[in-house]
Amino acid sequence: MYTDKTNVLQLLSLMRAHGVRRVVVAPGSRNIPLAQGFTACPDFECFRVTDERSAGFFALGLALEGGEPAAVCCTSGSALLNIHPAVAEAYYQQVPLLVISADRPAAWIGQMDGQTLPQPGVFGPLVRRAVALPEVRTDEDAWHSNRLINEALLALRGPAPGPVHINIPIGEPFFAFPTEALPQERVIRSYGPDDEADVCRLMRDTLAACPRRMLIPGQTGPHDDPLPADAFPAEAVCLCEDLHNGPVRSRALRRFDLVLASAAPPRLEELAPGLVITWGGHVVSKRLKQWLRRVPSLTHWHVSEAGEPVDVFGRLTAVFRMSPAAFLARLRACMPPAGAETEAFVGLWHTCEAACPAPAFGYSAMGAVNALTRAIAGTAPVRAVLHLANSSAVRYAQLAPVCDGITVCCNRGVNGIEGSLSAAVGYASVSDRVNYVVIGDLSFFYDMNALWNGHIRTNLRVMLLNNGGGEIFRSLPGLRLAEAAADTVAGTHRTSARGWATERGFRYLPVTTGPGLEEALRLFVSPVADRPMLMEVFTDRDTDIRLLKDYYRSLRD
Numbered sequence: 126m127y128t129d130k131t132n133v134l135q136l137l138s139l140m141r142a143h144g145v146r147r148v149v150v151a152p153g154s155r156n157i158p159l160a161q162g163f164t165a166c167p168d169f170e171c172f173r174v175t176d177e178r179s180a181g182f183f184a185l186g187l188a189l190e191g192g193e194p195a196a197v198c199c200t201s202g203s204a205l206l207n208i209h210p211a212v213a214e215a216y217y218q219q220v221p222l223l224v225i226s227a228d229r230p231a232a233w234i235g236q237m238d239g240q241t242l243p244q245p246g247v248f249g250p251l252v253r254r255a256v257a258l259p260e261v262r263t264d265e266d267a268w269h270s271n272r273l274i275n276e277a278l279l280a281l282r283g284p285a286p287g288p289v290h291i292n293i294p295i296g297e298p299f300f301a302f303p304t305e306a307l308p309q310e311r312v313i314r315s316y317g318p319d320d321e322a323d324v325c326r327l328m329r330d331t332l333a334a335c336p337r338r339m340l341i342p343g344q345t346g347p348h349d350d351p352l353p354a355d356a357f358p359a360e361a362v363c364l365c366e367d368l369h370n371g372p373v374r375s376r377a378l379r380r381f382d383l384v385l386a387s388a389a390p391p392r393l394e395e396l397a398p399g400l401v402i403t404w405g406g407h408v409v410s411k412r413l414k415q416w417l418r419r420v421p422s423l424t425h426w427h428v429s430e431a432g433e434p435v436d437v438f439g440r441l442t443a444v445f446r447m448s449p450a451a452f453l454a455r456l457r458a459c460m461p462p463a464g465a466e467t468e469a470f471v472g473l474w475h476t477c478e479a480a481c482p483a484p485a486f487g488y489s490a491m492g493a494v495n496a497l498t499r500a501i502a503g504t505a506p507v508r509a510v511l512h513l514a515n516s517s518a519v520r521y522a523q524l525a526p527v528c529d530g531i532t533v534c535c536n537r538g539v540n541g542i543e544g545s546l547s548a549a550v551g552y553a554s555v556s557d558r559v560n561y562v563v564i565g566d567l568s569f570f571y572d573m574n575a576l577w578n579g580h581i582r583t584n585l586r587v588m589l590l591n592n593g594g595g596e597i598f599r600s601l602p603g604l605r606l607a608e609a610a611a612d613t614v615a616g617t618h619r620t621s622a623r624g625w626a627t628e629r630g631f632r633y634l635p636v637t638t639g640p641g642l643e644e645a646l647r648l649f650v651s652p653v654a655d656r657p658m659l660m661e662v663f664t665d666r667d668t669d670i671r672l673l674k675d676y677y678r679s680l681r682d
Contacts (some may be wrong), residue, residue, distance in 0.1 A: 133158045134304060136225070221282055384481060508532030561587075
């Protein structure tokens with residue numbers, strides 16, 4: 126029989142699935158649920174060693190003998206510190222040693238409770254991975270705990286093997302053992318270039334079982350090695366945003382957010398994939414991520430040369446430690462001929478995207494971004510860089526997909542508004558192309574020192590969307606605030622960039638009407654200029670919000 130502590134049950138199940146079978150258990154009370162589980166499960170070979178310092182080295186010897194990971198389990202407090210010497214030795218010998226420490230609930234650390242000290246991260250840089258599991262009370266806690274355990278167990282073996290620390294808080298009471306069998310937990314596997322046979326077997330089996338397949342390449346840098354357009358199999362739907370710089374951008378479905386916004390629940394079920402494959406960086410669309418997290422029985426694979434298990438949809442089962450080009454070559458080789466279900470799935474996505482009307486916002490912040498991307502597309506040849514600030518600017522750009530020849534940059538690593546302009550100015554200062562910046566008012570005024578820093582060249586063109594605050598915050602669904610609080614959240618202001626732009630030597634182009642926008646854009650996108658330009662587009666915040674909501678409402682009607 127086993128404990129009723131979910132995080133402990135998850136650990137036991139996943140250790141068994143990942144092949145960690147030899148466990149050294151030191152005596153104690155807080156680790157009783159762990160000790161009970163290891164000794165009750167016939168798949169574990171247990172060794173009892175009283176001295177934790179000796180137990181750590183004993184486990185090191187077990188791992189050295191067979192080359193497979195071995196674990197050492199201890200109670201809370203100073204018991205864990207005694208395993209430190211063995212951890213250091215395992216780190217420098219690259220031995221897969223798993224340290225499992227029971228802990229008191231976090232609320233009691235530092236409160237003069239017995240056998241307590243800050244245990245998470247106690248081994249510092251001498252472990253390949255250190256995770257502190259949550260006490261599981263919700264479904265999200267269960268997913269989080271499962272992911273952390275999988276990440277830790279994957280780190281044991283590589284790419285460079287070494288010690289890993291899993292810390293488990295166990296609250297009272299913990300002497301009950303009502304569970305008859307270990308649960309079946311989601312297992313995340315990692316595959317490298319040397320796992321050719323396993324990769325081919327997995328691909329063939331999964332592709333045959335999942336005729337509805339979806340590829341989602343995320344953000345790539347401007348100089349990432351682009352994949353050839355024919356690298357992407359026609360037997361899958363490919364969705365990507367403008368932040369993906371590569372040939373696939375011109376042939377992928379880029380208005381998928383509109384498809385999801387307009388689809389009724391029955392149609393969403395028809396559009397749902399069985400297999401999703403991702404690589405690259407962030408995806409902007411919150412709607413896509415939330416939808417895929419709700420798709421039942423979804424299988425997610427992630428391609429990452431570094432082997433990072435990015436579980437963005439909560440359904441990750443495999444990580445491929447290889448380049449996207451190498452992965453896609455294997456995928457194409459294993460892809461079965463398209464059957465009726467695959468053809469219907471791919472066709473439905475293309476049909477739904479074609480049915481979404483092109484946005485026509487009139488004079489507004491969204492209309493200005495659309496007009497800019499069209500104007501850039503009209504220059505010949507198109508050799509431009511489009512820098513998108515975070516928050517509204519990057520989302521508005523997705524409503525008007527950019528054309529070929531435009532490299533798109535955006536600080537999506539953390540998605541903060543600080544530094545959007547400074548990064549663009551730095552890029553433009555050494556670029557041989559025209560660099561356009563689309564930025565909202567809060568982002569601009571927060572980072573206006575970017576223009577003071579110098580290094581400004583005539584190839585810089587800034588489109589500042591000024592509607593007196595951060596309207597994206599006011600449009601959050603379900604948000605109801607008093608006016609004073611709403612103004613604080615949105616950063617309401619009455620500031621113009623005119624003085625700062627002209628003082629810094631920019632040609633200043635104020636825009637307040639649709640015809641004025643068209644006239645200013647003709648100058649703004651000219652390939653030759655005698656100085657940098659700043660176009661300040663003044664719009665009404667309430668109108669921007671209304672037009673955007675009306676457009677999405679029209680998609681559903």
